[in-house]
Amino acid sequence: MASREARKPRILIAGGGVAGLVLALAAKRRGFEVRVFEKDLSAVRGEGQYRGPIILHGNALAVLAAIDPDVARQVLAAACVTGDRLNGLADGITGDWFIKIDLLTPARKKGLPLTRSICRMTLQDILLKAIGSDTVYNRSKVVDFREHQNKVTVILGDGREYEGDVLVGADGIWSKVRAKLFGWQDAQYSNYTCYSGSVDYVPSYISTVGYRVFVGFNQYFVACDIGCGKMQWYGFHKEPPGSADPPTGKRKRLLELYEGWCSEVVALISRTSESMILRRDLYDRDMIYTWGRGRITLVGDAAHAMQPALGQSGCMAIEDCYQLVLELEKAYVKCDCHDKHADEIALAIASFHRYERKRILRVGIVHAVTRMAARMSSTYRPYLDFGPGCLSFLTNLRIPNPAIYGAQFVVGHIIMPIVMTWMLNGHGVW
Numbered sequence: 197m198a199s200r201e202a203r204k205p206r207i208l209i210a211g212g213g214v215a216g217l218v219l220a221l222a223a224k225r226r227g228f229e230v231r232v233f234e235k236d237l238s239a240v241r242g243e244g245q246y247r248g249p250i251i252l253h254g255n256a257l258a259v260l261a262a263i264d265p266d267v268a269r270q271v272l273a274a275a276c277v278t279g280d281r282l283n284g285l286a287d288g289i290t291g292d293w294f295i296k297i298d299l300l301t302p303a304r305k306k307g308l309p310l311t312r313s314i315c316r317m318t319l320q321d322i323l324l325k326a327i328g329s330d331t332v333y334n335r336s337k338v339v340d341f342r343e344h345q346n347k348v349t350v351i352l353g354d355g356r357e358y359e360g361d362v363l364v365g366a367d368g369i370w371s372k373v374r375a376k377l378f379g380w381q382d383a384q385y386s387n388y389t390c391y392s393g394s395v396d397y398v399p400s401y402i403s404t405v406g407y408r409v410f411v412g413f414n415q416y417f418v419a420c421d422i423g424c425g426k427m428q429w430y431g432f433h434k435e436p437p438g439s440a441d442p443p444t445g446k447r448k449r450l451l452e453l454y455e456g457w458c459s460e461v462v463a464l465i466s467r468t469s470e471s472m473i474l475r476r477d478l479y480d481r482d483m484i485y486t487w488g489r490g491r492i493t494l495v496g497d498a499a500h501a502m503q504p505a506l507g508q509s510g511c512m513a514i515e516d517c518y519q520l521v522l523e524l525e526k527a528y529v530k531c532d533c534h535d536k537h538a539d540e541i542a543l544a545i546a547s548f549h550r551y552e553r554k555r556i557l558r559v560g561i562v563h564a565v566t567r568m569a570a571r572m573s574s575t576y577r578p579y580l581d582f583g584p585g586c587l588s589f590l591t592n593l594r595i596p597n598p599a600i601y602g603a604q605f606v607v608g609h610i611i612m613p614i615v616m617t618w619m620l621n622g623h624g625v626w
Contacts, residue, residue: 204226204229204524204525205229205361205362205544206228206230206359206360206361206362207220207223207228207230207231207360207363207364208231208233208350208358208360208362208363208364209230209232209233209364209366210233210338210350210363210364210367210371210372210373211232211233211234211338211365211368212232212233212234212332212334213234213367213368213496214250214320214323214496214510214513214514215366215495215496215497215498215510215513215514215516215517216232216234216364216366216367217232217320217323217324217327217332218260218263218513218517219364219366219495219516219517219520220327220332221263221264221267221323221327222263222264222517222521223521223524224328224331225263225264226525228521228524228525230331231331231333231358231360232327232332232333233333233336233338233352233358234332234333234337235335235336235337235353236334236335236337237324237332237334248316248392248394248428248430249313249315249316249422249428250316250319250510251278251311251312251313251407251420251507251510251511252271252275252311252312252313252510252511253299253508253511253619253620254279254299254302254303254309254310254311254620255308255511255515255619255620255621255622256510256514256515257271257272257308257309259515259518259622260514261309262518263518264326266326267323267326268309270322271312271314271319271322272309274314274315274318274319275313275314275423276313276314276421276422276423276424277310277311277312277406278299278311278312278313278406278407279299279300279303279310280310280406281403281405281406281421282296282405282406282408283296283297283299283311283405283406283407283408284296284297284407284409285408285409285411285573286408286411286458287410287458287576287578288412288415288416288417288457288461288576289456289457289458289578290458291458291459291460294411294576295612297612298613298616299311299406299616299620302616302617302621303620306620308622311406311620313421313422313423314422315422335354336352336353336354337352337353337372338351338352338365338367338373339351339352339353339372340376341363341373341492343490343491343492347359347360347361347491348360348362348490348491348492361491361544362491362493362524362548363491363492363493364492364493364494364495365492365493365494365498366495366496366513366517367498368496368497368498368501369383369480369481369498369501370383371494371497371498373498374494377488377489377492377494378484383479383480383481383501384479384480384481384482385437385477385478385479386477386478386479386503387434387435388432388435388478388570388574389432389437389439389475389476390430390431390432390477390478391430391432391446391450391473391474391475392429392430392431392473392474392475393429393464393465393468393472393473393474394422394426394427394428394468395426395429395464395467395468396426396467397426397427397463397464398427399427399460399464401460402421405421406420406421407419407420407421408460409505409573410457411572411573411574411576412574412576413574413575413577414434415432415433415453415574416432416574416576417429417430417431417454417461418430418431418432419461419464427464429464429468432478432573432574433453434574437477438477441475445470446473446475447465447466447468447469447473450473451466479501480501480502480503480567481500483500483559483560483563483564484499484500485556485560486552487499487500487548487552488548488552490545491544491545493548493551493552495513495516495517495520496509496510496512496513496516497509497513499516499559500559500560502562502566502567503567503570504566505566505569505570505573506562506565506569506619508562508566508619511619512559512562515558516559520547520548520551523547523548523550523554524544526547527543527546528543528547562619565615
């Protein structure tokens with residue numbers, strides 16, 4: 197009787213972003229046959245400019261090292277270390293630190309790589325080279341699939357069809373695979389639009405600050421060192437989706453939105469050329485607690501799209517991919533089959549169920565904390581607001597809000613150290 201080790205399943209992957217490529221790499225390194233379908237690799241690279249760099253914390257970097265040490269070394273060499281400097285939240289008006297987040301100590305205690313930022317295009321190029329061009333099918337958008345008793349067939353936008361043993365949807369927040377599995381559901385607008393910019397600028401604080409979120413009311417601003425003399429920033433502002441910028445341009449509007457904010461914020465906006473400022477409305481999805489059916493499952497944003505508040509969206513996707521491949525390997529390598537078709541279905545379903553069970557709690561917590569962090573960053577009001585009426589004059593006196601000091605102590609000294617240590621340690625990955 198032939199062992200399962202002699203024949204591992206063919207994995208079809210919808211989507212060639214970070215999640216799809218990491219999954220393909222992990223699967224190929226364990227002997228699986230893999231095909232990745234991406235609608236436009238040039239657009240994937242363009243997404244790197246559109247969305248800026250990706251933050252890779254120690255948990256994701258450790259997974260990459262477990263998948264392929266050589267790829268991990270290339271990523272570490274190409275990325276900019278930010279975890280050895282001050283990171284956290286600051287008052288948008290004064291620039292004073294509100295909460296400092298220690299990324300260095302948890303990483304050192306567990307022997308994990310320090311948090312880094314890396315250009316998405318660079319990361320994707322490293323992954324593509326490691327996977328091989330014959331694995332990734334460009335201009336190949338998965339628009340539908342059919343599940344059969346002994347296989348699954350993906351249908352591309354141009355009518356081509358490909359068969360495999362399992363299908364994984366890694367096609368992002370607007371996933372076609374997810375829509376086919378569970379029916380189309382609109383993504384949830386976060387109530388915020390996001391401006392982003394990359395600028396050739398080395399601020400005076402570059403040696404001491406890696407990543408800083410300037411918080412305010414109904415808006416916040418993120419600044420991150422991305423190396424090579426460049427800074428990446430994001431300006432989040434609360435407004436309806438689909439709003440248009442004035443004819444005067446994005447930079448002028450941003451300078452008006454952040455008028456009166458600290459010099460660090462104003463300098464980054466002012467030094468960025470209009471052509472380098474991009475804008476997108478931010479969406480996420482509510483958590484669902486079933487990610488698959490039969491021979492099909494989801495990873496990354498297709499399963500649990502989240503806001504970018506903690507830099508863990510991509511990290512969670514990378515963890516997903518490794519856990520999924522481990523579960524598939526455990527099932528298919530150890531099992532000898534008597535009824536090939538029945539056993540293949542059972543193995544796929546069992547593998548996907550175990551993958552979900554091991555990921556749901558961790559991802560659900562990170563998803564909730566991410567939403568909470570985004571809300572906290574945009575509802576920061578250090579002074580009491582007495583509103584209209586006879587006491588409104590007191591607002592102008594800038595009377596400190598006593599709740600801020602309590603929040604600063606509880607969040608900064610109790611909650612965040614616990615949460616960040618837990619997230620960075622990669623609990624539940626292996």
